[in-house]
Amino acid sequence: MADFPALQTAVEIGDRDTAVRITQEGIDEGVPPEQILKWMTDAMEVVGGRFARMELFVPEMLIAARAMKGAVALLEPLLVAGGIQPDSTAVIGTIKGDLHDIGKNLVAMMWKGGNIRVVDLGVNVAPEKFVAAAIEHKADIIGISALLTTTMGGMKNVVELVRSTPEIQNVPVIVGGAPVTPEFAEQVGATGWAPDAASAVMKARELISAYQKGAAAAG
Numbered sequence: 001m002a003d004f005p006a007l008q009t010a011v012e013i014g015d016r017d018t019a020v021r022i023t024q025e026g027i028d029e030g031v032p033p034e035q036i037l038k039w040m041t042d043a044m045e046v047v048g049g050r051f052a053r054m055e056l057f058v059p060e061m062l063i064a065a066r067a068m069k070g071a072v073a074l075l076e077p078l079l080v081a082g083g084i085q086p087d088s089t090a091v092i093g094t095i096k097g098d099l100h101d102i103g104k105n106l107v108a109m110m111w112k113g114g115n116i117r118v119v120d121l122g123v124n125v126a127p128e129k130f131v132a133a134a135i136e137h138k139a140d141i142i143g144i145s146a147l148l149t150t151t152m153g154g155m156k157n158v159v160e161l162v163r164s165t166p167e168i169q170n171v172p173v174i175v176g177g178a179p180v181t182p183e184f185a186e187q188v189g190a191t192g193w194a195p196d197a198a199s200a201v202m203k204a205r206e207l208i209s210a211y212q213k214g215a216a217a218a219g
């Protein structure tokens with residue numbers, strides 16, 4: 001049986017090969033990808049705690065992230081397998097000044113699995129870029145990720161720019177990331193918030209459906 005506690009340790013210490021091997025074992029044994037993923041997100045919590053206590057530093061955080069990304073790549077086809085034609089489009093990115101992308105990538109994967117076409121703008125995305133992409137791709141939802149308390153305020157700039165751009169002013173904006181709370185989401189004027197990638201699918205589908213009905217009613 002795949003040794004998942006060892007998977008968590010491997011991500012914590014940045015042992016990519018072991019993380020990839022155990023993940024593959026879990027997949028071969030038919031363990032649900034969400035369950036495998038949980039061991040890795042728990043590892044990131046541990047790494048974050050150690051960083052906060054100055055027991056490790058940025059390079060160690062970076063190799064832990066690489067180990068997780070390597071293992072997540074194996075899970076991606078399983079998480080993305082929706083099989084039905086997408087019925088809506090999402091634009092997603094990490095806010096300007098912020099380089100964290102693991103959580104954003106997971107949300108993008110789960111959305112694809114939920115029949116949403118995803119245009120991923122990457123990290124360090126300026127408000128103007130969110131808006132330009134939403135217009136170009138006729139987005140039904142815009143997703144913004146932030147992991148730093150110093151960058152999360154930038155979400156307000158995106159929401160304000162979206163609301164003042166006629167072509168996309170009613171497009172829902174969903175926000176998330178470890179420091180982002182429902183209260184904060186409301187404060188910046190976002191349409192929605194979700195705590196993790198699985199609930200981000202349900203929330204996005206709900207917001208997209210309301211938006212598409214509104215757009216159809218408006219003709």
Ligand code: B12
Pocket residue numbers: 041044045047048049051052058059061062064065097098099100101102103104106107143144145146147148149150174175176177178179193194195196197198200
């Ligand atoms: C890995 C990591 C890094 C890596 C990132 C690599 C990468 N490619 O992403 C590197 C080494 C680059 C890094 C750099 C830094 N980091 Co860092 N990092 C982390 C760490 C350990 C894990 C983050 C992570 O991947 N978590 C796992 C994912 C799955 O969780 P998640 O991102 O929260 O996403 C989930 C939900 O939040 C949600 N979600 C996420 N996005 C979205 C979007 C939408 C629309 C929705 C609906 C939901 C949603 O769904 C996701 C999946 O379930 C965290 C600690 C932590 N506990 O978060 C610190 C942490 C975020 N980093 C921190 C810091 C301070 C930094 C640096 C400033 C360090 C430095 N001195 O240079 C730099 C900043 C660089 C920058 N400009 O962005 C602090 C932030 C503190 C704060 N108050 O802001 C943290 C909290 C560590 C700590 N405890 O102090 N970091």
